[in-house]
Amino acid sequence: MSRKARQRTSRLPIRMQLMLPIAAALMGMLVLGLFQTVTVWDQYQDSGDAEVLADLAGSLNRVLDGHQNEGGPFLEAVLTQDMEGFDAAAARADTDEAIDDFESVGSTAATRFPSLDSEIEDLLERADELGAARTSLDGLAAGELEFSGEEVLGAFGTYTAIADKIVELSSLLPTLVNDARISAQLDSIASAMQLGRLAAEIQFRVTADLAFIAVEQALTVDRETLGNVAVRAGAYDRQLTDFQNNASDQVIDAFQDLAEGDGPRSASEALGIYLNGSIPTISPPEFSAAQGEIVDSWNRTTNTAMMYLRQDVEDLGQSSTRTLLTTFALIIALSLTAIISAAMLARRISLRVDGVREATLTAAYDTLPKTVAAVSQAGNADDVDRLLQSAKKQTVIATDSRYSDELDSLAEAFSAAHHQALRQTANQALLRIDVEAMMKTLARRGQSLIRRQQQVMESLVDDSGGSRIPDEWRSVYHLLSRMRRNEENLLLLAGGDPQRRYNHPSDVETIIRDAVSEIEDAGRVVVENQVGARLDTKPAGDVVRILAELLDNAASYSPPTQAVRVTSRRSGSEIVISIADDGIGLGPDQMSAINRRLAEPTQLNSELTATMGLLVVGRLAAEHAISVQLHSTMGKGTLALVRIPAAAHAEDPVGLVPQHGGGAAARLALSARAANLPITGTGTDGAAAGATEPIVPRPRKAGDAFGEPDPVPARSGSIPQAGRSRGATGTPGAVTPTLATSAPATAGPGGEPVDVTFRKVNRALESTGRENGSALPRRAPGSKLLPGSVPGSRPSGNGVDLDPAEIRDRLTGFASGIAAASEHEQRQ
Structure with a gap:
C-alpha cells in the first residue's frame, strides 16, 4: 500500500501546539528561576553566614572587653598601690564567662566555616594559659615578684598574645561573607577592636613608664618604652584611618560623640608630649583614667557597630525571604499557566488521540495476535485467504476529515504496517503448508521405498x-x-x-x-x-x-x-x-x-x-x-x-x-x-x-x-x-x-x-x-x-574382577x- 502525502490544514503540528506554550513558560521559569535562585541563595547564605559571624564577633568583643577589664585595672591598681579598690575575682569571672561563651559560639562557627577551626582552637589554647598568668600577677600584687621578673613578663606576654589573637581572628571575619555591606560592618568592628587593644596597650605602657619616672625621679622617658609606644601610636593612627573608611556614618558619629570629652583630649595631649620625648605633667593615675576613657569609647563604638550589624543581618534575612517567596510565587504562576494551557490543548485533541490509541492497541494486542495465530494454524490456502481478508476489514483506523496532521499520518502508517505484517504471516503460512505437504509426501515415499527394500x-x-x-x-x-x-x-x-x-x-x-x-x-x-x-x-x-x-x-x-x-x-x-x-x-x-x-x-x-x-x-x-x-x-x-x-x-x-x-x-x-x-x-x-x-x-x-x-x-x-x-x-x-x-x-x-x-x-x-500344584502362579526369579x-554363575578363576x-x-x-x-x- 503506497503512502499518499496529505496537505496540512493546521499551521502548526500537534507537537508544536502542545509544546510551544509549555516550552515558553518553562523557559521563562528556568531563566527567572536561575537568576532568582542564584540571587536568593546567595542572599540566604549571606544572611546565615552573617548571623553566625555576628555572633562570633560579639563573642570575641566580650572576650576582649573582659580581658582588658581584667588586665588594665589590675596593673593600674598595682602601680598606684590601691589593690583594695579593684575586685580582681569579679573581673576574672567575667573573662572566664566570656571565654566559655566564645567556646560554644566558636564551635558553631567552625562547623559553618572550617577555615576558622584552627584559629579558634589556637585562641582557646592561649586562653587556657590565663591561669598561670593570673598567678604571676597575684605574686606581683603581693610584692613577691617584680615587673622585670620572667614570670611577670610572661604573664604580660600571655595577655598580649590573647588580645592579638582576638584581633587577628576578628580581622578574618569580613572575608567570609559575600555581602558588601555586612563585610564592611565586620571590618569596622575588627578595626574598632584593634583600636581598643592598641589604646589599652598605650595606656598600660605609658602609665607604667610615668610611674617609674615618678618613683625614680628620672628626667627623661625610657627610650625602649618610648619606641614601643611610638610603634603602637603609629598603628593606632593607621587603624583609625581604616576604621573611618569602612565604618558606617552612624558608627563614626557614635565614636566622635564618645571621643569629644575632656578625658580623651587630655590623654591625647599627654601622649603627644610623651612621644616627643618629654615628660608630661599629668600624673600616672590621671593619664590612666584619661586613656581609659578612650579605651571605653572604642568598646562602646564596637557595641554600637555590633548593633548596626545585627540590624543589617536581620534586614538581609527578611529581604532574602521576600525574594524567595516572590520567586516561588512567580514559578507557581508560570507553572499554572503552562498546565492550564497544556490542559486546554490536550482536551482539544484528547478524543482524536484516544481514538487512534484505542484502535492501535486493539489491533496490536488483540486483532493481530489472534489473526497471526489463526493464520499460522490454517490447514489450506483458502482458510489463509479468508482469515486475511477478515483481518484487513477489522484493522481499518477511522480518521477525522477535519484534521490532517501527525496523528492521521500515524494511523495510516500503522495500518500499512499492520497489513504488511498480515501479508507476511499469510506468506509464511502458505510456505509452511507447502513445506509440510512436501515433507509428508517425501516421508511417505521414503517409507514405501524402505519397506520394499526390507521385503x-x-x-x-x-x-x-x-x-x-x-x-x-x-x-x-x-x-x-x-x-x-x-x-x-x-x-x-x-x-x-x-x-x-x-x-x-x-x-x-x-x-x-x-x-x-x-x-x-x-x-x-x-x-x-x-x-x-x-x-x-x-x-x-x-x-x-x-x-x-x-x-x-x-x-x-x-x-x-x-x-x-x-x-x-x-x-x-x-x-x-x-x-x-x-x-x-x-x-x-x-x-x-x-x-x-x-x-x-x-x-x-x-x-x-x-x-x-x-x-x-x-x-x-x-x-x-x-x-x-x-x-x-x-x-x-x-x-x-x-x-x-x-x-x-x-x-x-x-x-x-x-x-x-x-x-x-x-x-x-x-x-x-x-x-x-x-x-x-x-x-x-x-x-x-x-x-x-x-x-x-x-x-x-x-x-x-x-x-x-x-x-x-x-x-x-x-x-x-x-x-x-x-x-x-x-x-x-x-x-x-x-x-x-x-x-x-x-x-x-x-x-x-x-x-x-x-x-x-x-x-x-x-x-x-x-503354575504350582494348586493352579496358582508361582514367581520365577529372573x-x-x-x-x-x-x-550366569561364573566359575572361580575364570572371570576378571573389576578394579x-x-x-x-x-x-x-x-x-x-x-x-x-x-x-x-x-x-x-
Whole structure:
C-alpha cells in the first residue's frame, strides 16, 4: 500500500501546539528561576553566614572587653598601690564567662566555616594559659615578684598574645561573607577592636613608664618604652584611618560623640608630649583614667557597630525571604499557566488521540495476535485467504476529515504496517503448508521405498535356505530400520500421523522391549526392575518412540563395551523410566540447552536437523504431558528420566486383552515389527510372517558382561540385529540361521545352552510365571529377564574382577545422577 502525502490544514503540528506554550513558560521559569535562585541563595547564605559571624564577633568583643577589664585595672591598681579598690575575682569571672561563651559560639562557627577551626582552637589554647598568668600577677600584687621578673613578663606576654589573637581572628571575619555591606560592618568592628587593644596597650605602657619616672625621679622617658609606644601610636593612627573608611556614618558619629570629652583630649595631649620625648605633667593615675576613657569609647563604638550589624543581618534575612517567596510565587504562576494551557490543548485533541490509541492497541494486542495465530494454524490456502481478508476489514483506523496532521499520518502508517505484517504471516503460512505437504509426501515415499527394500532382503533370506546370512546383510537391514524411523520422524514433524504401533493399551514391559528392539546395539541394553503397569494406546506408541530415541543416543555416545541400563519404577502416581549410560557426559551449559529444548520444543529448522530426535522427543512428550529430562556429570555418564503422568495410564479390565496366542493380538501386525518393517499400512494384517517376533539382544558370556553383541538368528525371513558378532564356536563371523521349528542352542554362561530363537525369547518376555500344584502362579526369579542379558554363575578363576577405582567411579556417577534427579523433583 503506497503512502499518499496529505496537505496540512493546521499551521502548526500537534507537537508544536502542545509544546510551544509549555516550552515558553518553562523557559521563562528556568531563566527567572536561575537568576532568582542564584540571587536568593546567595542572599540566604549571606544572611546565615552573617548571623553566625555576628555572633562570633560579639563573642570575641566580650572576650576582649573582659580581658582588658581584667588586665588594665589590675596593673593600674598595682602601680598606684590601691589593690583594695579593684575586685580582681569579679573581673576574672567575667573573662572566664566570656571565654566559655566564645567556646560554644566558636564551635558553631567552625562547623559553618572550617577555615576558622584552627584559629579558634589556637585562641582557646592561649586562653587556657590565663591561669598561670593570673598567678604571676597575684605574686606581683603581693610584692613577691617584680615587673622585670620572667614570670611577670610572661604573664604580660600571655595577655598580649590573647588580645592579638582576638584581633587577628576578628580581622578574618569580613572575608567570609559575600555581602558588601555586612563585610564592611565586620571590618569596622575588627578595626574598632584593634583600636581598643592598641589604646589599652598605650595606656598600660605609658602609665607604667610615668610611674617609674615618678618613683625614680628620672628626667627623661625610657627610650625602649618610648619606641614601643611610638610603634603602637603609629598603628593606632593607621587603624583609625581604616576604621573611618569602612565604618558606617552612624558608627563614626557614635565614636566622635564618645571621643569629644575632656578625658580623651587630655590623654591625647599627654601622649603627644610623651612621644616627643618629654615628660608630661599629668600624673600616672590621671593619664590612666584619661586613656581609659578612650579605651571605653572604642568598646562602646564596637557595641554600637555590633548593633548596626545585627540590624543589617536581620534586614538581609527578611529581604532574602521576600525574594524567595516572590520567586516561588512567580514559578507557581508560570507553572499554572503552562498546565492550564497544556490542559486546554490536550482536551482539544484528547478524543482524536484516544481514538487512534484505542484502535492501535486493539489491533496490536488483540486483532493481530489472534489473526497471526489463526493464520499460522490454517490447514489450506483458502482458510489463509479468508482469515486475511477478515483481518484487513477489522484493522481499518477511522480518521477525522477535519484534521490532517501527525496523528492521521500515524494511523495510516500503522495500518500499512499492520497489513504488511498480515501479508507476511499469510506468506509464511502458505510456505509452511507447502513445506509440510512436501515433507509428508517425501516421508511417505521414503517409507514405501524402505519397506520394499526390507521385503527384498527378507525374500533373499527366505531363498537362502539354511545357508549362513552375511553380516553385511544385517548391517544393511538395521540401516534400513534407522532410515524408516528417520522418515517417521520427518512425517511426525511435518504434521503427519504415522501408523499406530498398538491397537489397545500395552504394558510397560512390552513398551520397553519394543523400544530396545528399535536400536542397533540392542545387545548392550540391560533392563532392570520393570513395573507392572499399562499405558493407553496412543501414549504407549509414542513412549516407544521416545525411549527408542533416548536409547539410541545413550548407545551412540557411550563406549561400545559398556551397557546401557533401563530401569522403571513408580514415583507417586507417575511411572519413571530411567536410561543410564557410562559415556563421557555433558557439560552444564549443553545439558541446560538440551533440557530447555525438550521442555519447549520448537519448529524444525536447518539448525535442528542434526538433532531431530530430541525435537521429536520433545513434541511427543509435550503432547502427553510427559516430562523428559537429562542429568549428567562430566566423565560419569548421562541419566535420562522419563516421567509418565497418571493421565497416560490405562486400566486393566478383565478379558480385554488375551494373554496367549503368541501375542499377535497385543500389537498391530505391521507396526509390531519395529526393527523389520516401516510403520505403515493399516494394522489389519494379523497373519504377516514374523510380525510378532521382535529383535532382541543376544546373550553375553560370563566374564564379558559388556562385550560385543552376538548375532541372533531370524525366523521366517526376519533379519537379526546387525553389529560386530562372534560365533558360538569362537570363529569370527560364523552365523547360523535358525528357524522357528528348530531349537538350536548357543553356548551361554557356564557352558549351559541358551535358546535365543525368537519364539523362545518372546515366551520368556511375555511369560508371567508357571503354575504350582494348586493352579496358582508361582514367581520365577529372573523369568522376565532377556535370555543372555545377565551372565550366569561364573566359575572361580575364570572371570576378571573389576578394579575398585572403576567401581567407585561408577557408583559416584550413579549417585550424581540420582542426586540430580532428586533435586529436579524438589524444584518441580
